[in-house]
Amino acid sequence: WLRFFPAVEHARAAIERGDIGALQVVQADYPDRVYALNPAITGFGADEMPIIAATGRKMRGQPYANDVFSGHGAPPSAAILQYAEQQGIAVITFPSGRFVEETQYVGTKGRITIETPSHHPTALTIRTGRPPRRGTRKDDGQPIMELDASQGWVGDWSETHWNQDRNPSNGPFNQVERFEYPIPTPAPITRGQPAGSRWTGEKLINYKGWTWSGGNQHGFTYQAQAVHRCFDAGLTEMPQFRRAESIRVCEIIDEINRQCAETGF
Template identity: 40%
Template sequence: MWEVFFVKIYGFGRISPSQDPSGANRNAIPKNDRLSVKCMAMDFATSDLPLSTPMDVRLDITKLADAAFPLRWGIIGASSISAQWVMCLRECEGATVTAVAARSADRAKEFAAKYGITSSYGSYAEMVAAPDVDIVYVGTITRLHKEHSLLAIEAGKHVLCEKPLAENASDARAMYTASVAKDVMLQDGMWTRFFPAVEHARVAIEAGTIGEVVMTQSDFFDPIYAIQAAPLAFGAQAVPTAITAAGRKASGAIVEYGDEKCAVLTFPPSNCELAEVTELIGTKGRITLEQPGHCPTRITIRVPPPNGVPSRYRTANAPAPVQLFEYPLPGAVSIPRGSPNQHGFLYQAEAVHRCLAAGLRECPQYNQEESLHAMDLLTEINKAKQVATQS
């Protein structure tokens, strides 16, 4: 038998300046958002912060209310994902979208009219030079990410670039080097890391709830989503000892970290239905980021009783309490296409505002080190694929 505990959590304690005009309690969490969980296999101590608290706030390097920090956004690329980002920025208290640029002036003008943006440009260079743009969102195709990000960085603008950050690790490093030289933010757009369910998973890992993480399994058709699970599980400083991938179009990889840790990453073609889950497996239990794992609103934590059958045996032989936590999405934002949970972009947008308000140049949820770890893995997997194809 499985024992199931279900907790549904509404919000994660966002406080607007209007609720706290003095700013005296800017980092406070409303009482009804606080969460204390205690059951047979888990014991979270009572805390003033919910388990899903954004990492930047949990580390006390930002304040929740600073999501209202004013930033004027310029958009590079009149793509569908840019449209989704713009619509989410409407829900971010400090955000104003002031400009959009596209390959054609007509396309930019059409996009601006549709989404209520003041200025439109047929030149990316002109837009990044505009005085009413503080930060640039790059929503073009991957092979143009480096070019467009560097254009904005050289103009002294902060940048949030869609994932994957670049085509390879070398390009990503060049982009980060440029951003450091100009003292601007370059944030990898791995929005997965900002979902409350993922924030909760990270807290549980840090607390040792599932013991030492020894394996992760992640599945999504876009490789970078599966790959980012490796640094989440093992940390950005973990050094892979072997990477196995093959095929003309690799559909998966096994990344080994020493003798007893590995990441099993699958990214088969998108013409089939995928599980779309990420599992973080430890010596005492496991955490599942439920479908859709790249933008999860539910997390399951299983930890067998300490006197039970060792967890290496089948679950049927090792009954474990199952805890389900649900984090509903922030608001009913209309999204122009059917991708799931797209208005979860708001979590990342608010983190960017908070971090820039604090003078930071990256968000801790997915910092430069983790971004480059994932880019290194992506590059090495592609190399292994090429070798297999040529042999």
């Protein structure tokens, strides 16, 4: 259901539209492999099986499942996915402690940040563009930017973010937009429904209640709405998360688990 959050759909549309240029790097973190790997598939798709290098906690087979490894993995561990055909890299970490829980999509012309908590997000930030150009260095055949020992980066670019913090991760992006997608209201009681009972007209039914075991679990709501839209449109597959993408996530998880089982600690 992660794919159905409006913030994630917005990010995917921006990537496909080319707002940040060609996608080069995806960074994501989450203890559960399914959630953590989803951004890589969102960015690079399912057509290409990446080359994988993984390490971390050694996996143990599940006795009740013929010793098949759990798809959820064993943190802490990490994986680098190389998409050779697309010339892109995904860096995915599966932490066991407190973590940032952000997703970064880094392109040649900008960056998209799915803000924390990125596995059930309510906001994203898109950074694009460069500061306005000034000066004649390019016309004179000189580098448009040059690192000066005393002044830092100098050149044809106006001093905006670049010279304020000397941080290239922020500096190149002159246009910053944040988009908020608040969760639907009212929020469920205690993240679910408390125990109780109801009268059917014939008998009293008692139930234990349930919980979502985490905040912002409204992805289920967004997914249910998408299911109805697909039925109304006569679709047999959800465009937000196709069968091929689901299978590709499983294949990547299997390979990560295999490598961690062989070389992990």
